[in-house]
Amino acid sequence: MSKDFNFDSIQRKIPKRSLDSHKGDFGRVMIIGGSEGMGGAAILSSEASLFCGSGLVHLNTHPSNVEASLIRNPEIMALGINKSLSIPDGINILLCGPGLKNDEWSNNIFNKIFKTKNIETLILDAGALQFIIEKNFDEDKNFILTPHPGEAAKLLGISSNEVQEDRINAAKQISKRFSAYVILKGKNTIICSKNNQDIFMCSEGGPELSSGGTGDVLAGVISALIAQKMNIIDACMLSVAVHARAGEIFKNKIGEIGLNASSLILTIRDLINK
Numbered sequence: 001m002s003k004d005f006n007f008d009s010i011q012r013k014i015p016k017r018s019l020d021s022h023k024g025d026f027g028r029v030m031i032i033g034g035s036e037g038m039g040g041a042a043i044l045s046s047e048a049s050l051f052c053g054s055g056l057v058h059l060n061t062h063p064s065n066v067e068a069s070l071i072r073n074p075e076i077m078a079l080g081i082n083k084s085l086s087i088p089d090g091i092n093i094l095l096c097g098p099g100l101k102n103d104e105w106s107n108n109i110f111n112k113i114f115k116t117k118n119i120e121t122l123i124l125d126a127g128a129l130q131f132i133i134e135k136n137f138d139e140d141k142n143f144i145l146t147p148h149p150g151e152a153a154k155l156l157g158i159s160s161n162e163v164q165e166d167r168i169n170a171a172k173q174i175s176k177r178f179s180a181y182v183i184l185k186g187k188n189t190i191i192c193s194k195n196n197q198d199i200f201m202c203s204e205g206g207p208e209l210s211s212g213g214t215g216d217v218l219a220g221v222i223s224a225l226i227a228q229k230m231n232i233i234d235a236c237m238l239s240v241a242v243h244a245r246a247g248e249i250f251k252n253k254i255g256e257i258g259l260n261a262s263s264l265i266l267t268i269r270d271l272i273n274k
Helices: 039-051 063-072 104-114 126-131 149-156 160-165 167-178 214-227 232-253 262-273
Strands: 002-005 028-032 056-061 077-080 093-096 121-125 142-146 181-184 190-192 199-202
Touching (some): 028 039, 028 214, 039 056, 039 214, 039 262, 056 063, 093 104, 093 214, 121 214, 126 149, 142 167, 142 214, 142 232, 149 160, 149 167, 160 167, 167 181, 167 190, 167 199, 181 232, 199 232, 214 262, 232 262
Parallel strands (some): 002 199, 056 077, 093 121, 121 142, 142 181
Antiparallel strands (some): 190 199
16 A cells, blocks of 8 residues: 655655754765766756755766856866765765766766765665666665666566556565665656655656656755755655646646756745745
8 A cells, every 4th residue: 555645745844944054964965977978967966956955065977067067056066087986074965876877987986886885875866777786785774766667677677567557566676676765756656665665656746747857856856855854755755746746836837848857946945945
């Protein structure tokens, strides 16, 4: 059985900020992604993380993407990396995958972050998911996997149609196999908890979200909410719900066609502040 939710029904809120807060209180997020020619995905994720409340956001990406990131968001600490990757002390949340290709650069980067010991929560999205099939996951670390149906099919060795025929079971199987929290994206997005495999289903979210980059925005939102000390399931539920509601607002104002993912970010920021 799954429990339905949407932005109106959800009771989870971001913890209130004290008057003497400083940026260190709201987490340090590191986003790793953006192969050469694929920088937009990682830039979208980092912008969503910044705009949704992360205290500090680092972006490690292919050197060719750094200038675009700095022009768009000078607040984000963008660093171009070739083979050297070092994770600064104090990083709470690491999001890896937006804009990663199946190439040597991406594979090297992923292998280095997967071995990192001192990260509380690791979100694996998009291109990172292609590298995990043969990996052994540390059950003591918090992994969050965010596949769409095609990626879920590859993780399970089945077809996309089989995933869609039983989405709940697919999410459970991925969670069990990789000892991870799972967000299976698509109509009626499924969230599966790691510990007891509770299932939650978002009743909102429509075809207006079917455009490139919307998943990258969602991953960035998740990173920000966890950085602000929401527990993982609450952060996943609020992220999915607010993302779906932002799409619905776009649809009601403009229609189902032509949503660009970056336009979601300001709407999401407005919603979570209310």
